[in-house]
Amino acid sequence: MLTLDHITLTYPDGDRDLVAVDDVSLTVAPGTATAVLGPSGSGKSSLLAVASTLTRPTQGLVRIGDDVVNAPAGHPEAAPDAVSARLRRERIGIVFQQPQLIDSLTAVEQLELMAHLQGRSPRSARSRAMELLDAVGLAPWAAKRPAQLSGGQRQRVAIARAMMSSPEVLLVDEPTSALDHDRGIQIVDLITTLTRESGAATIIVTHDEATLASVPTRIHLADGRITAGADATRSR
Numbered sequence: 179m180l181t182l183d184h185i186t187l188t189y190p191d192g193d194r195d196l197v198a199v200d201d202v203s204l205t206v207a208p209g210t211a212t213a214v215l216g217p218s219g220s221g222k223s224s225l226l227a228v229a230s231t232l233t234r235p236t237q238g239l240v241r242i243g244d245d246v247v248n249a250p251a252g253h254p255e256a257a258p259d260a261v262s263a264r265l266r267r268e269r270i271g272i273v274f275q276q277p278q279l280i281d282s283l284t285a286v287e288q289l290e291l292m293a294h295l296q297g298r299s300p301r302s303a304r305s306r307a308m309e310l311l312d313a314v315g316l317a318p319w320a321a322k323r324p325a326q327l328s329g330g331q332r333q334r335v336a337i338a339r340a341m342m343s344s345p346e347v348l349l350v351d352e353p354t355s356a357l358d359h360d361r362g363i364q365i366v367d368l369i370t371t372l373t374r375e376s377g378a379a380t381i382i383v384t385h386d387e388a389t390l391a392s393v394p395t396r397i398h399l400a401d402g403r404i405t406a407g408a409d410a411t412r413s414r
């Protein structure tokens with residue numbers, strides 16, 4: 179279970195603060211996906227940055243199960259940065275809006291690099307990487323470099339890479355923004371399938387509601403606040 183507990187994130191902005199995320203609470207059960215929707219600037223990526231532990235909240239806690247994984251700087255439960263980094267590698271899969279693949283590596287090597295960073299054996303990494311590439315429909319492209327792949331194929335490599343550590347939490351920012359409508363639906367369906375099969379607690383950020391047929395749980399953000407969705411009442 180992923181829990182965002184009264185998360186607020188402010189950015190310094192001149193002599194006052196800009197409130198990017200305003201007291202958002204949300205729970206995501208294992209094996210389910212929640213979509214976060216909202217207009218540009220509504221705080222979606224900021225919320226994901228806190229959920230991913232890349233950014234500390236100004237207030238509030240992020241938990242995986244009973245473990246506090248992100249807390250404000252100086253909070254008694256705030257883990258040191260090195261601990262957060264390890265936890266992020268081991269327990270959280272992140273797919274950024276731009277796939278952020280390494281130009282010189284083939285698809286299968288992108289995945290193997292993740293396993294290497296986690297200290298896993300090369301042989302088990304290769305078989306896991308091939309299994310995941312197969313799951314995202316890319317086994318025949320395993321030896322291709324990013325320049326030889328389409329935008330949707332690159333996005334699928336990034337999703338497979340995020341699954342390499344069998345993360346408990348999967349966070350995906352705008353997976354469909356570079357894709358046409360049908361490809362967008364395929365990517366979202368792929369994420370929901372992987373979520374169900376792996377038992378990850380998944381958040382998909384998007385402003386394209388049309389791709390979300392396979393994602394029943396939706397949260398709407400405006401000006402950093404939840405305005406509608408399953409947990410709307412609990413953020414008050």
Ligand SMILES: Nc1ncnc2c1ncn2[C@@H]1O[C@H](COP(=O)(O)OP(=O)(O)OP(=O)(O)O)[C@@H](O)[C@H]1O
Nearest residue numbers: 189196198216217218219220221222223224225385
């Ligand atoms: N690093 C930062 N420093 C200062 N302000 C920021 C920073 N990142 C985002 N903001 C501000 O926080 C608010 C929320 O931004 P955020 O990127 O979370 O929006 P978003 O919903 O992801 O938008 P989009 O759909 O355009 O990606 C915006 O007003 C933005 O200008």
Ligand SMILES: [Mg+2]
Nearest residue numbers: 222223224351
């Ligand atoms: Mg964004």
